[in-house]
Amino acid sequence: MSATQAAQGADAAPQFSRRTFLTVFCALVMAMFLAALDQTIVATALPTIAGDLGGVNHLSWVVTSYMLAATAATPLWGKLGDLYGRKRMFLTVIAIFLVGSALSGLSANIGQLIAFRAFQGLGAGGLMAIAMAIIAEMVPPRERGRWQGYAQSCFVIAGVVGPLIGGAFVDQLSWHWIFYINLPIGFVAALLVVSVLRLPFRPNKHRLDYLGSALLSGAIVAVLLISVWAGDQYSWGSVEIIGLIAAAVVLLGLFVLQERRVDEPVVPLTLFKDSTILVATVGLFLTAAALFVATVYTPLFLQVVNGATATESGLMLVPMMIATVVTLTISGKVVSATGRYKFFPVSGLVVMAAGLFLLSTLDTGSATWLTSVYLVIFGLGFGLVSQVLIVAVQNAVDMRQLGVATAAANFFRSLGGAMGVTIFGAVLNSGLRHWIPREVDGAVLQEKGAQGVLRDPETIRGLPDAVREGVGTALANSLQSVYLLAMVIALAGAVVALFLKELPLRSAPGPQKK
The missing domain is CATH 1.10.287 (Helix Hairpins)
Incomplete structure (x- = not known):
């Protein structure tokens, strides 16, 4: 089977042999794997990193700086790909990402780590947007559900192995290695792109905004x-x-x-006159905001409340990621076979909300396996949403706006994740300020201070039983509010998805007829 790159107007669509197409596809998936890995690999390591470099109250900033930079850069990279060629920009963002990864691994204090994570995020903002745009350029919309399903299945594999690798590095080596692991993978992906990918590009005069x-x-x-x-x-x-x-x-x-x-606007506002694009991007924003509760704060619950190690908390996330892969793959195949897609984001966000509600019921007496069951429910819902909404956006624009539309969709997804991490972090910190004085003995607080008892999971495990149980109760109570807020956000996303206009998926490249 060959894949076709979409062309505009009378441009001929170049043909790829199956071997060439699959090689390019694997290189793109490896790049997306990098971006995904660097979000999930830090999940189980964050409590240790924050404790080592500055305390649990800085936990959200290690994620936020990365996602802030990625969010702000995403529309720009999408536009640069349209203007200067996606292959050139693809190699640029890989280089920036790898330099940022190396510097993050060398960080000696929290300030350095936050700054280097921001630099790393500048590259990450382009990895997903440009990789997905290249895939969309190579195959027609009717086939994108299947191929992007495969791509994001491999992307989600990073979610399965990321927490495990992060936990293993923290327990056996050092958290610095969670950033160094990006280097060999990124080098191979860049090498494959340089040697195999051939996309025709006609330079033209333009001005960047x-x-x-x-x-x-x-x-x-x-x-x-x-x-x-x-x-x-x-x-x-x-x-x-x-x-x-x-x-x-x-x-x-x-x-x-x-x-x-x-x-040459960075984000053409005319895109959002299309109700399909507007609804899909808002849906992506809300979906991503809800997602990061599960991936960032559940490991903290497992390590502090259940006393799990970083590796064990990573293992608890595996069932969720597997569930996501299953429903993501199934939904991609169904969309390709039927051309219908509206059902998936609506039902997926409802299932995500159900999982978040169940997570909000967890307390210090809850069995660890129950957390995994609730995460599986959440993962089943998430797999039905994200990829389908991206396909809806790409199907609504012609090829000249494919890159910027894909980048805009990824921009709102990244912005939702960044907003989610920061807002939920603020809610968590507010809850801890309320519950810690009520659950932890005042003499201990006076001696150690709130930051002393919350420094990192290892410190918490070394506290006297009564103090450790009080800290666990305070954290569990605080996280209940976080999960419930995320549930409301997921339900809001389901309501938004009800307004998604289901356009027929094209079976060949070209502008969509509305």
């Missing part, structure tokens, strides 16, 4: 800082928060004005 990129990045930073600081470090009525709100509103307004007047 640097001002629009800067305005969008500034607005995102302001919004995320509000979600982290408001009600925590600063009150909602403080000068700092009011100033950030004003800055976010002004920057977003200026961004909209800028995008309307330039010829």
Whole structure:
């Protein structure tokens, strides 16, 4: 079987041999594996990293800095791929990602790690967007459900092995190695792309919207800082928060004005006049926000409340990832066979919400296996959502906007994840401030301080039984609010998905007829 790269107008569609196509496809999947691995491999290691370099209260920033940079960079990389060629940009983002990985592994303090993770995120923002755009360019929309299902199945494999590798490195070697593991994989992926991928590209004169990129990045930073600081470090009525709100509103307004007047906008606002794209991107935002509760905060629950090691908490996430792979693969095949896709995001988000509600019922007396069962339910739902919404976006645009549309979809998915991590982190910290004084003996708190008893899982396991149980109860109670908030977000996503317009999937490349 051969695959066809979509062309616009009268351009001929080049043919790929099966061997060439599969080689390119594997290289793209390896690159997506990198981006996925660096989110999931840190999940089980985060409590140890945060404890080693600065405390549990910094846990969300190790994730947020990465996702903030990835989110802000995603639309720009998608546009650069359209303007300068996706192969060139693909190799660029791999190089940035690998340099960031090496520097993150060399970090000696929390400030360095957060900064290097942000640099790493600049590359990660392009990996998924450009890789998925190349796949979409090589196959027609009717076949994308199947091939992107395969791609994201391999992507989710990183979710299976990531927590295990991260936990094993923390327990047996050092957390620094969770970043070094990216280097050989990235080198092989880059080598395959250089040697095999051939995509025709006709350079043309253009101007890149640097001002629009800067305005969008500034607005995102302001919004995320509000979600982290408001009600925590600063009150909602403080000068700092009011100033950030004003800055976010002004920057977003200026961004909209800028995008309307330039010829080459970073995010063409006309895309969102299409209801399919608007609904799908909002759905991706809400889905990603709910996802990171399970992948970031459940390992913390397992290690602190259940006393699991990093490796054991990684094993507890495996059933969820396997469930995700199963439903993701099945949904991709069904979409390719039938051309129907609306059912999957609606039902998937409802199932995710059910899993999150069940997770909110966990407490210090809950069996560890029960956590895995609830995670499986969550994973079954998640596998039905993300890939299908990406296909819906790509099917709604012509090939000239494929890269920027894919990047816009991934931008909202990344933004949802970043917002989710920061908001849930703020909710968790607020809950801990409420519950720790009520569950932990006052004399111990006075001696060690809240950060002393929450430093990292190893420290917590070494506390006296009564203190350890109090810390576990406080964390479990705090996480209940986090899971319930995520459940509400997932249900909101299901309501949004009800408005998804189900366009016929094209069986050949070209602009969609609406």
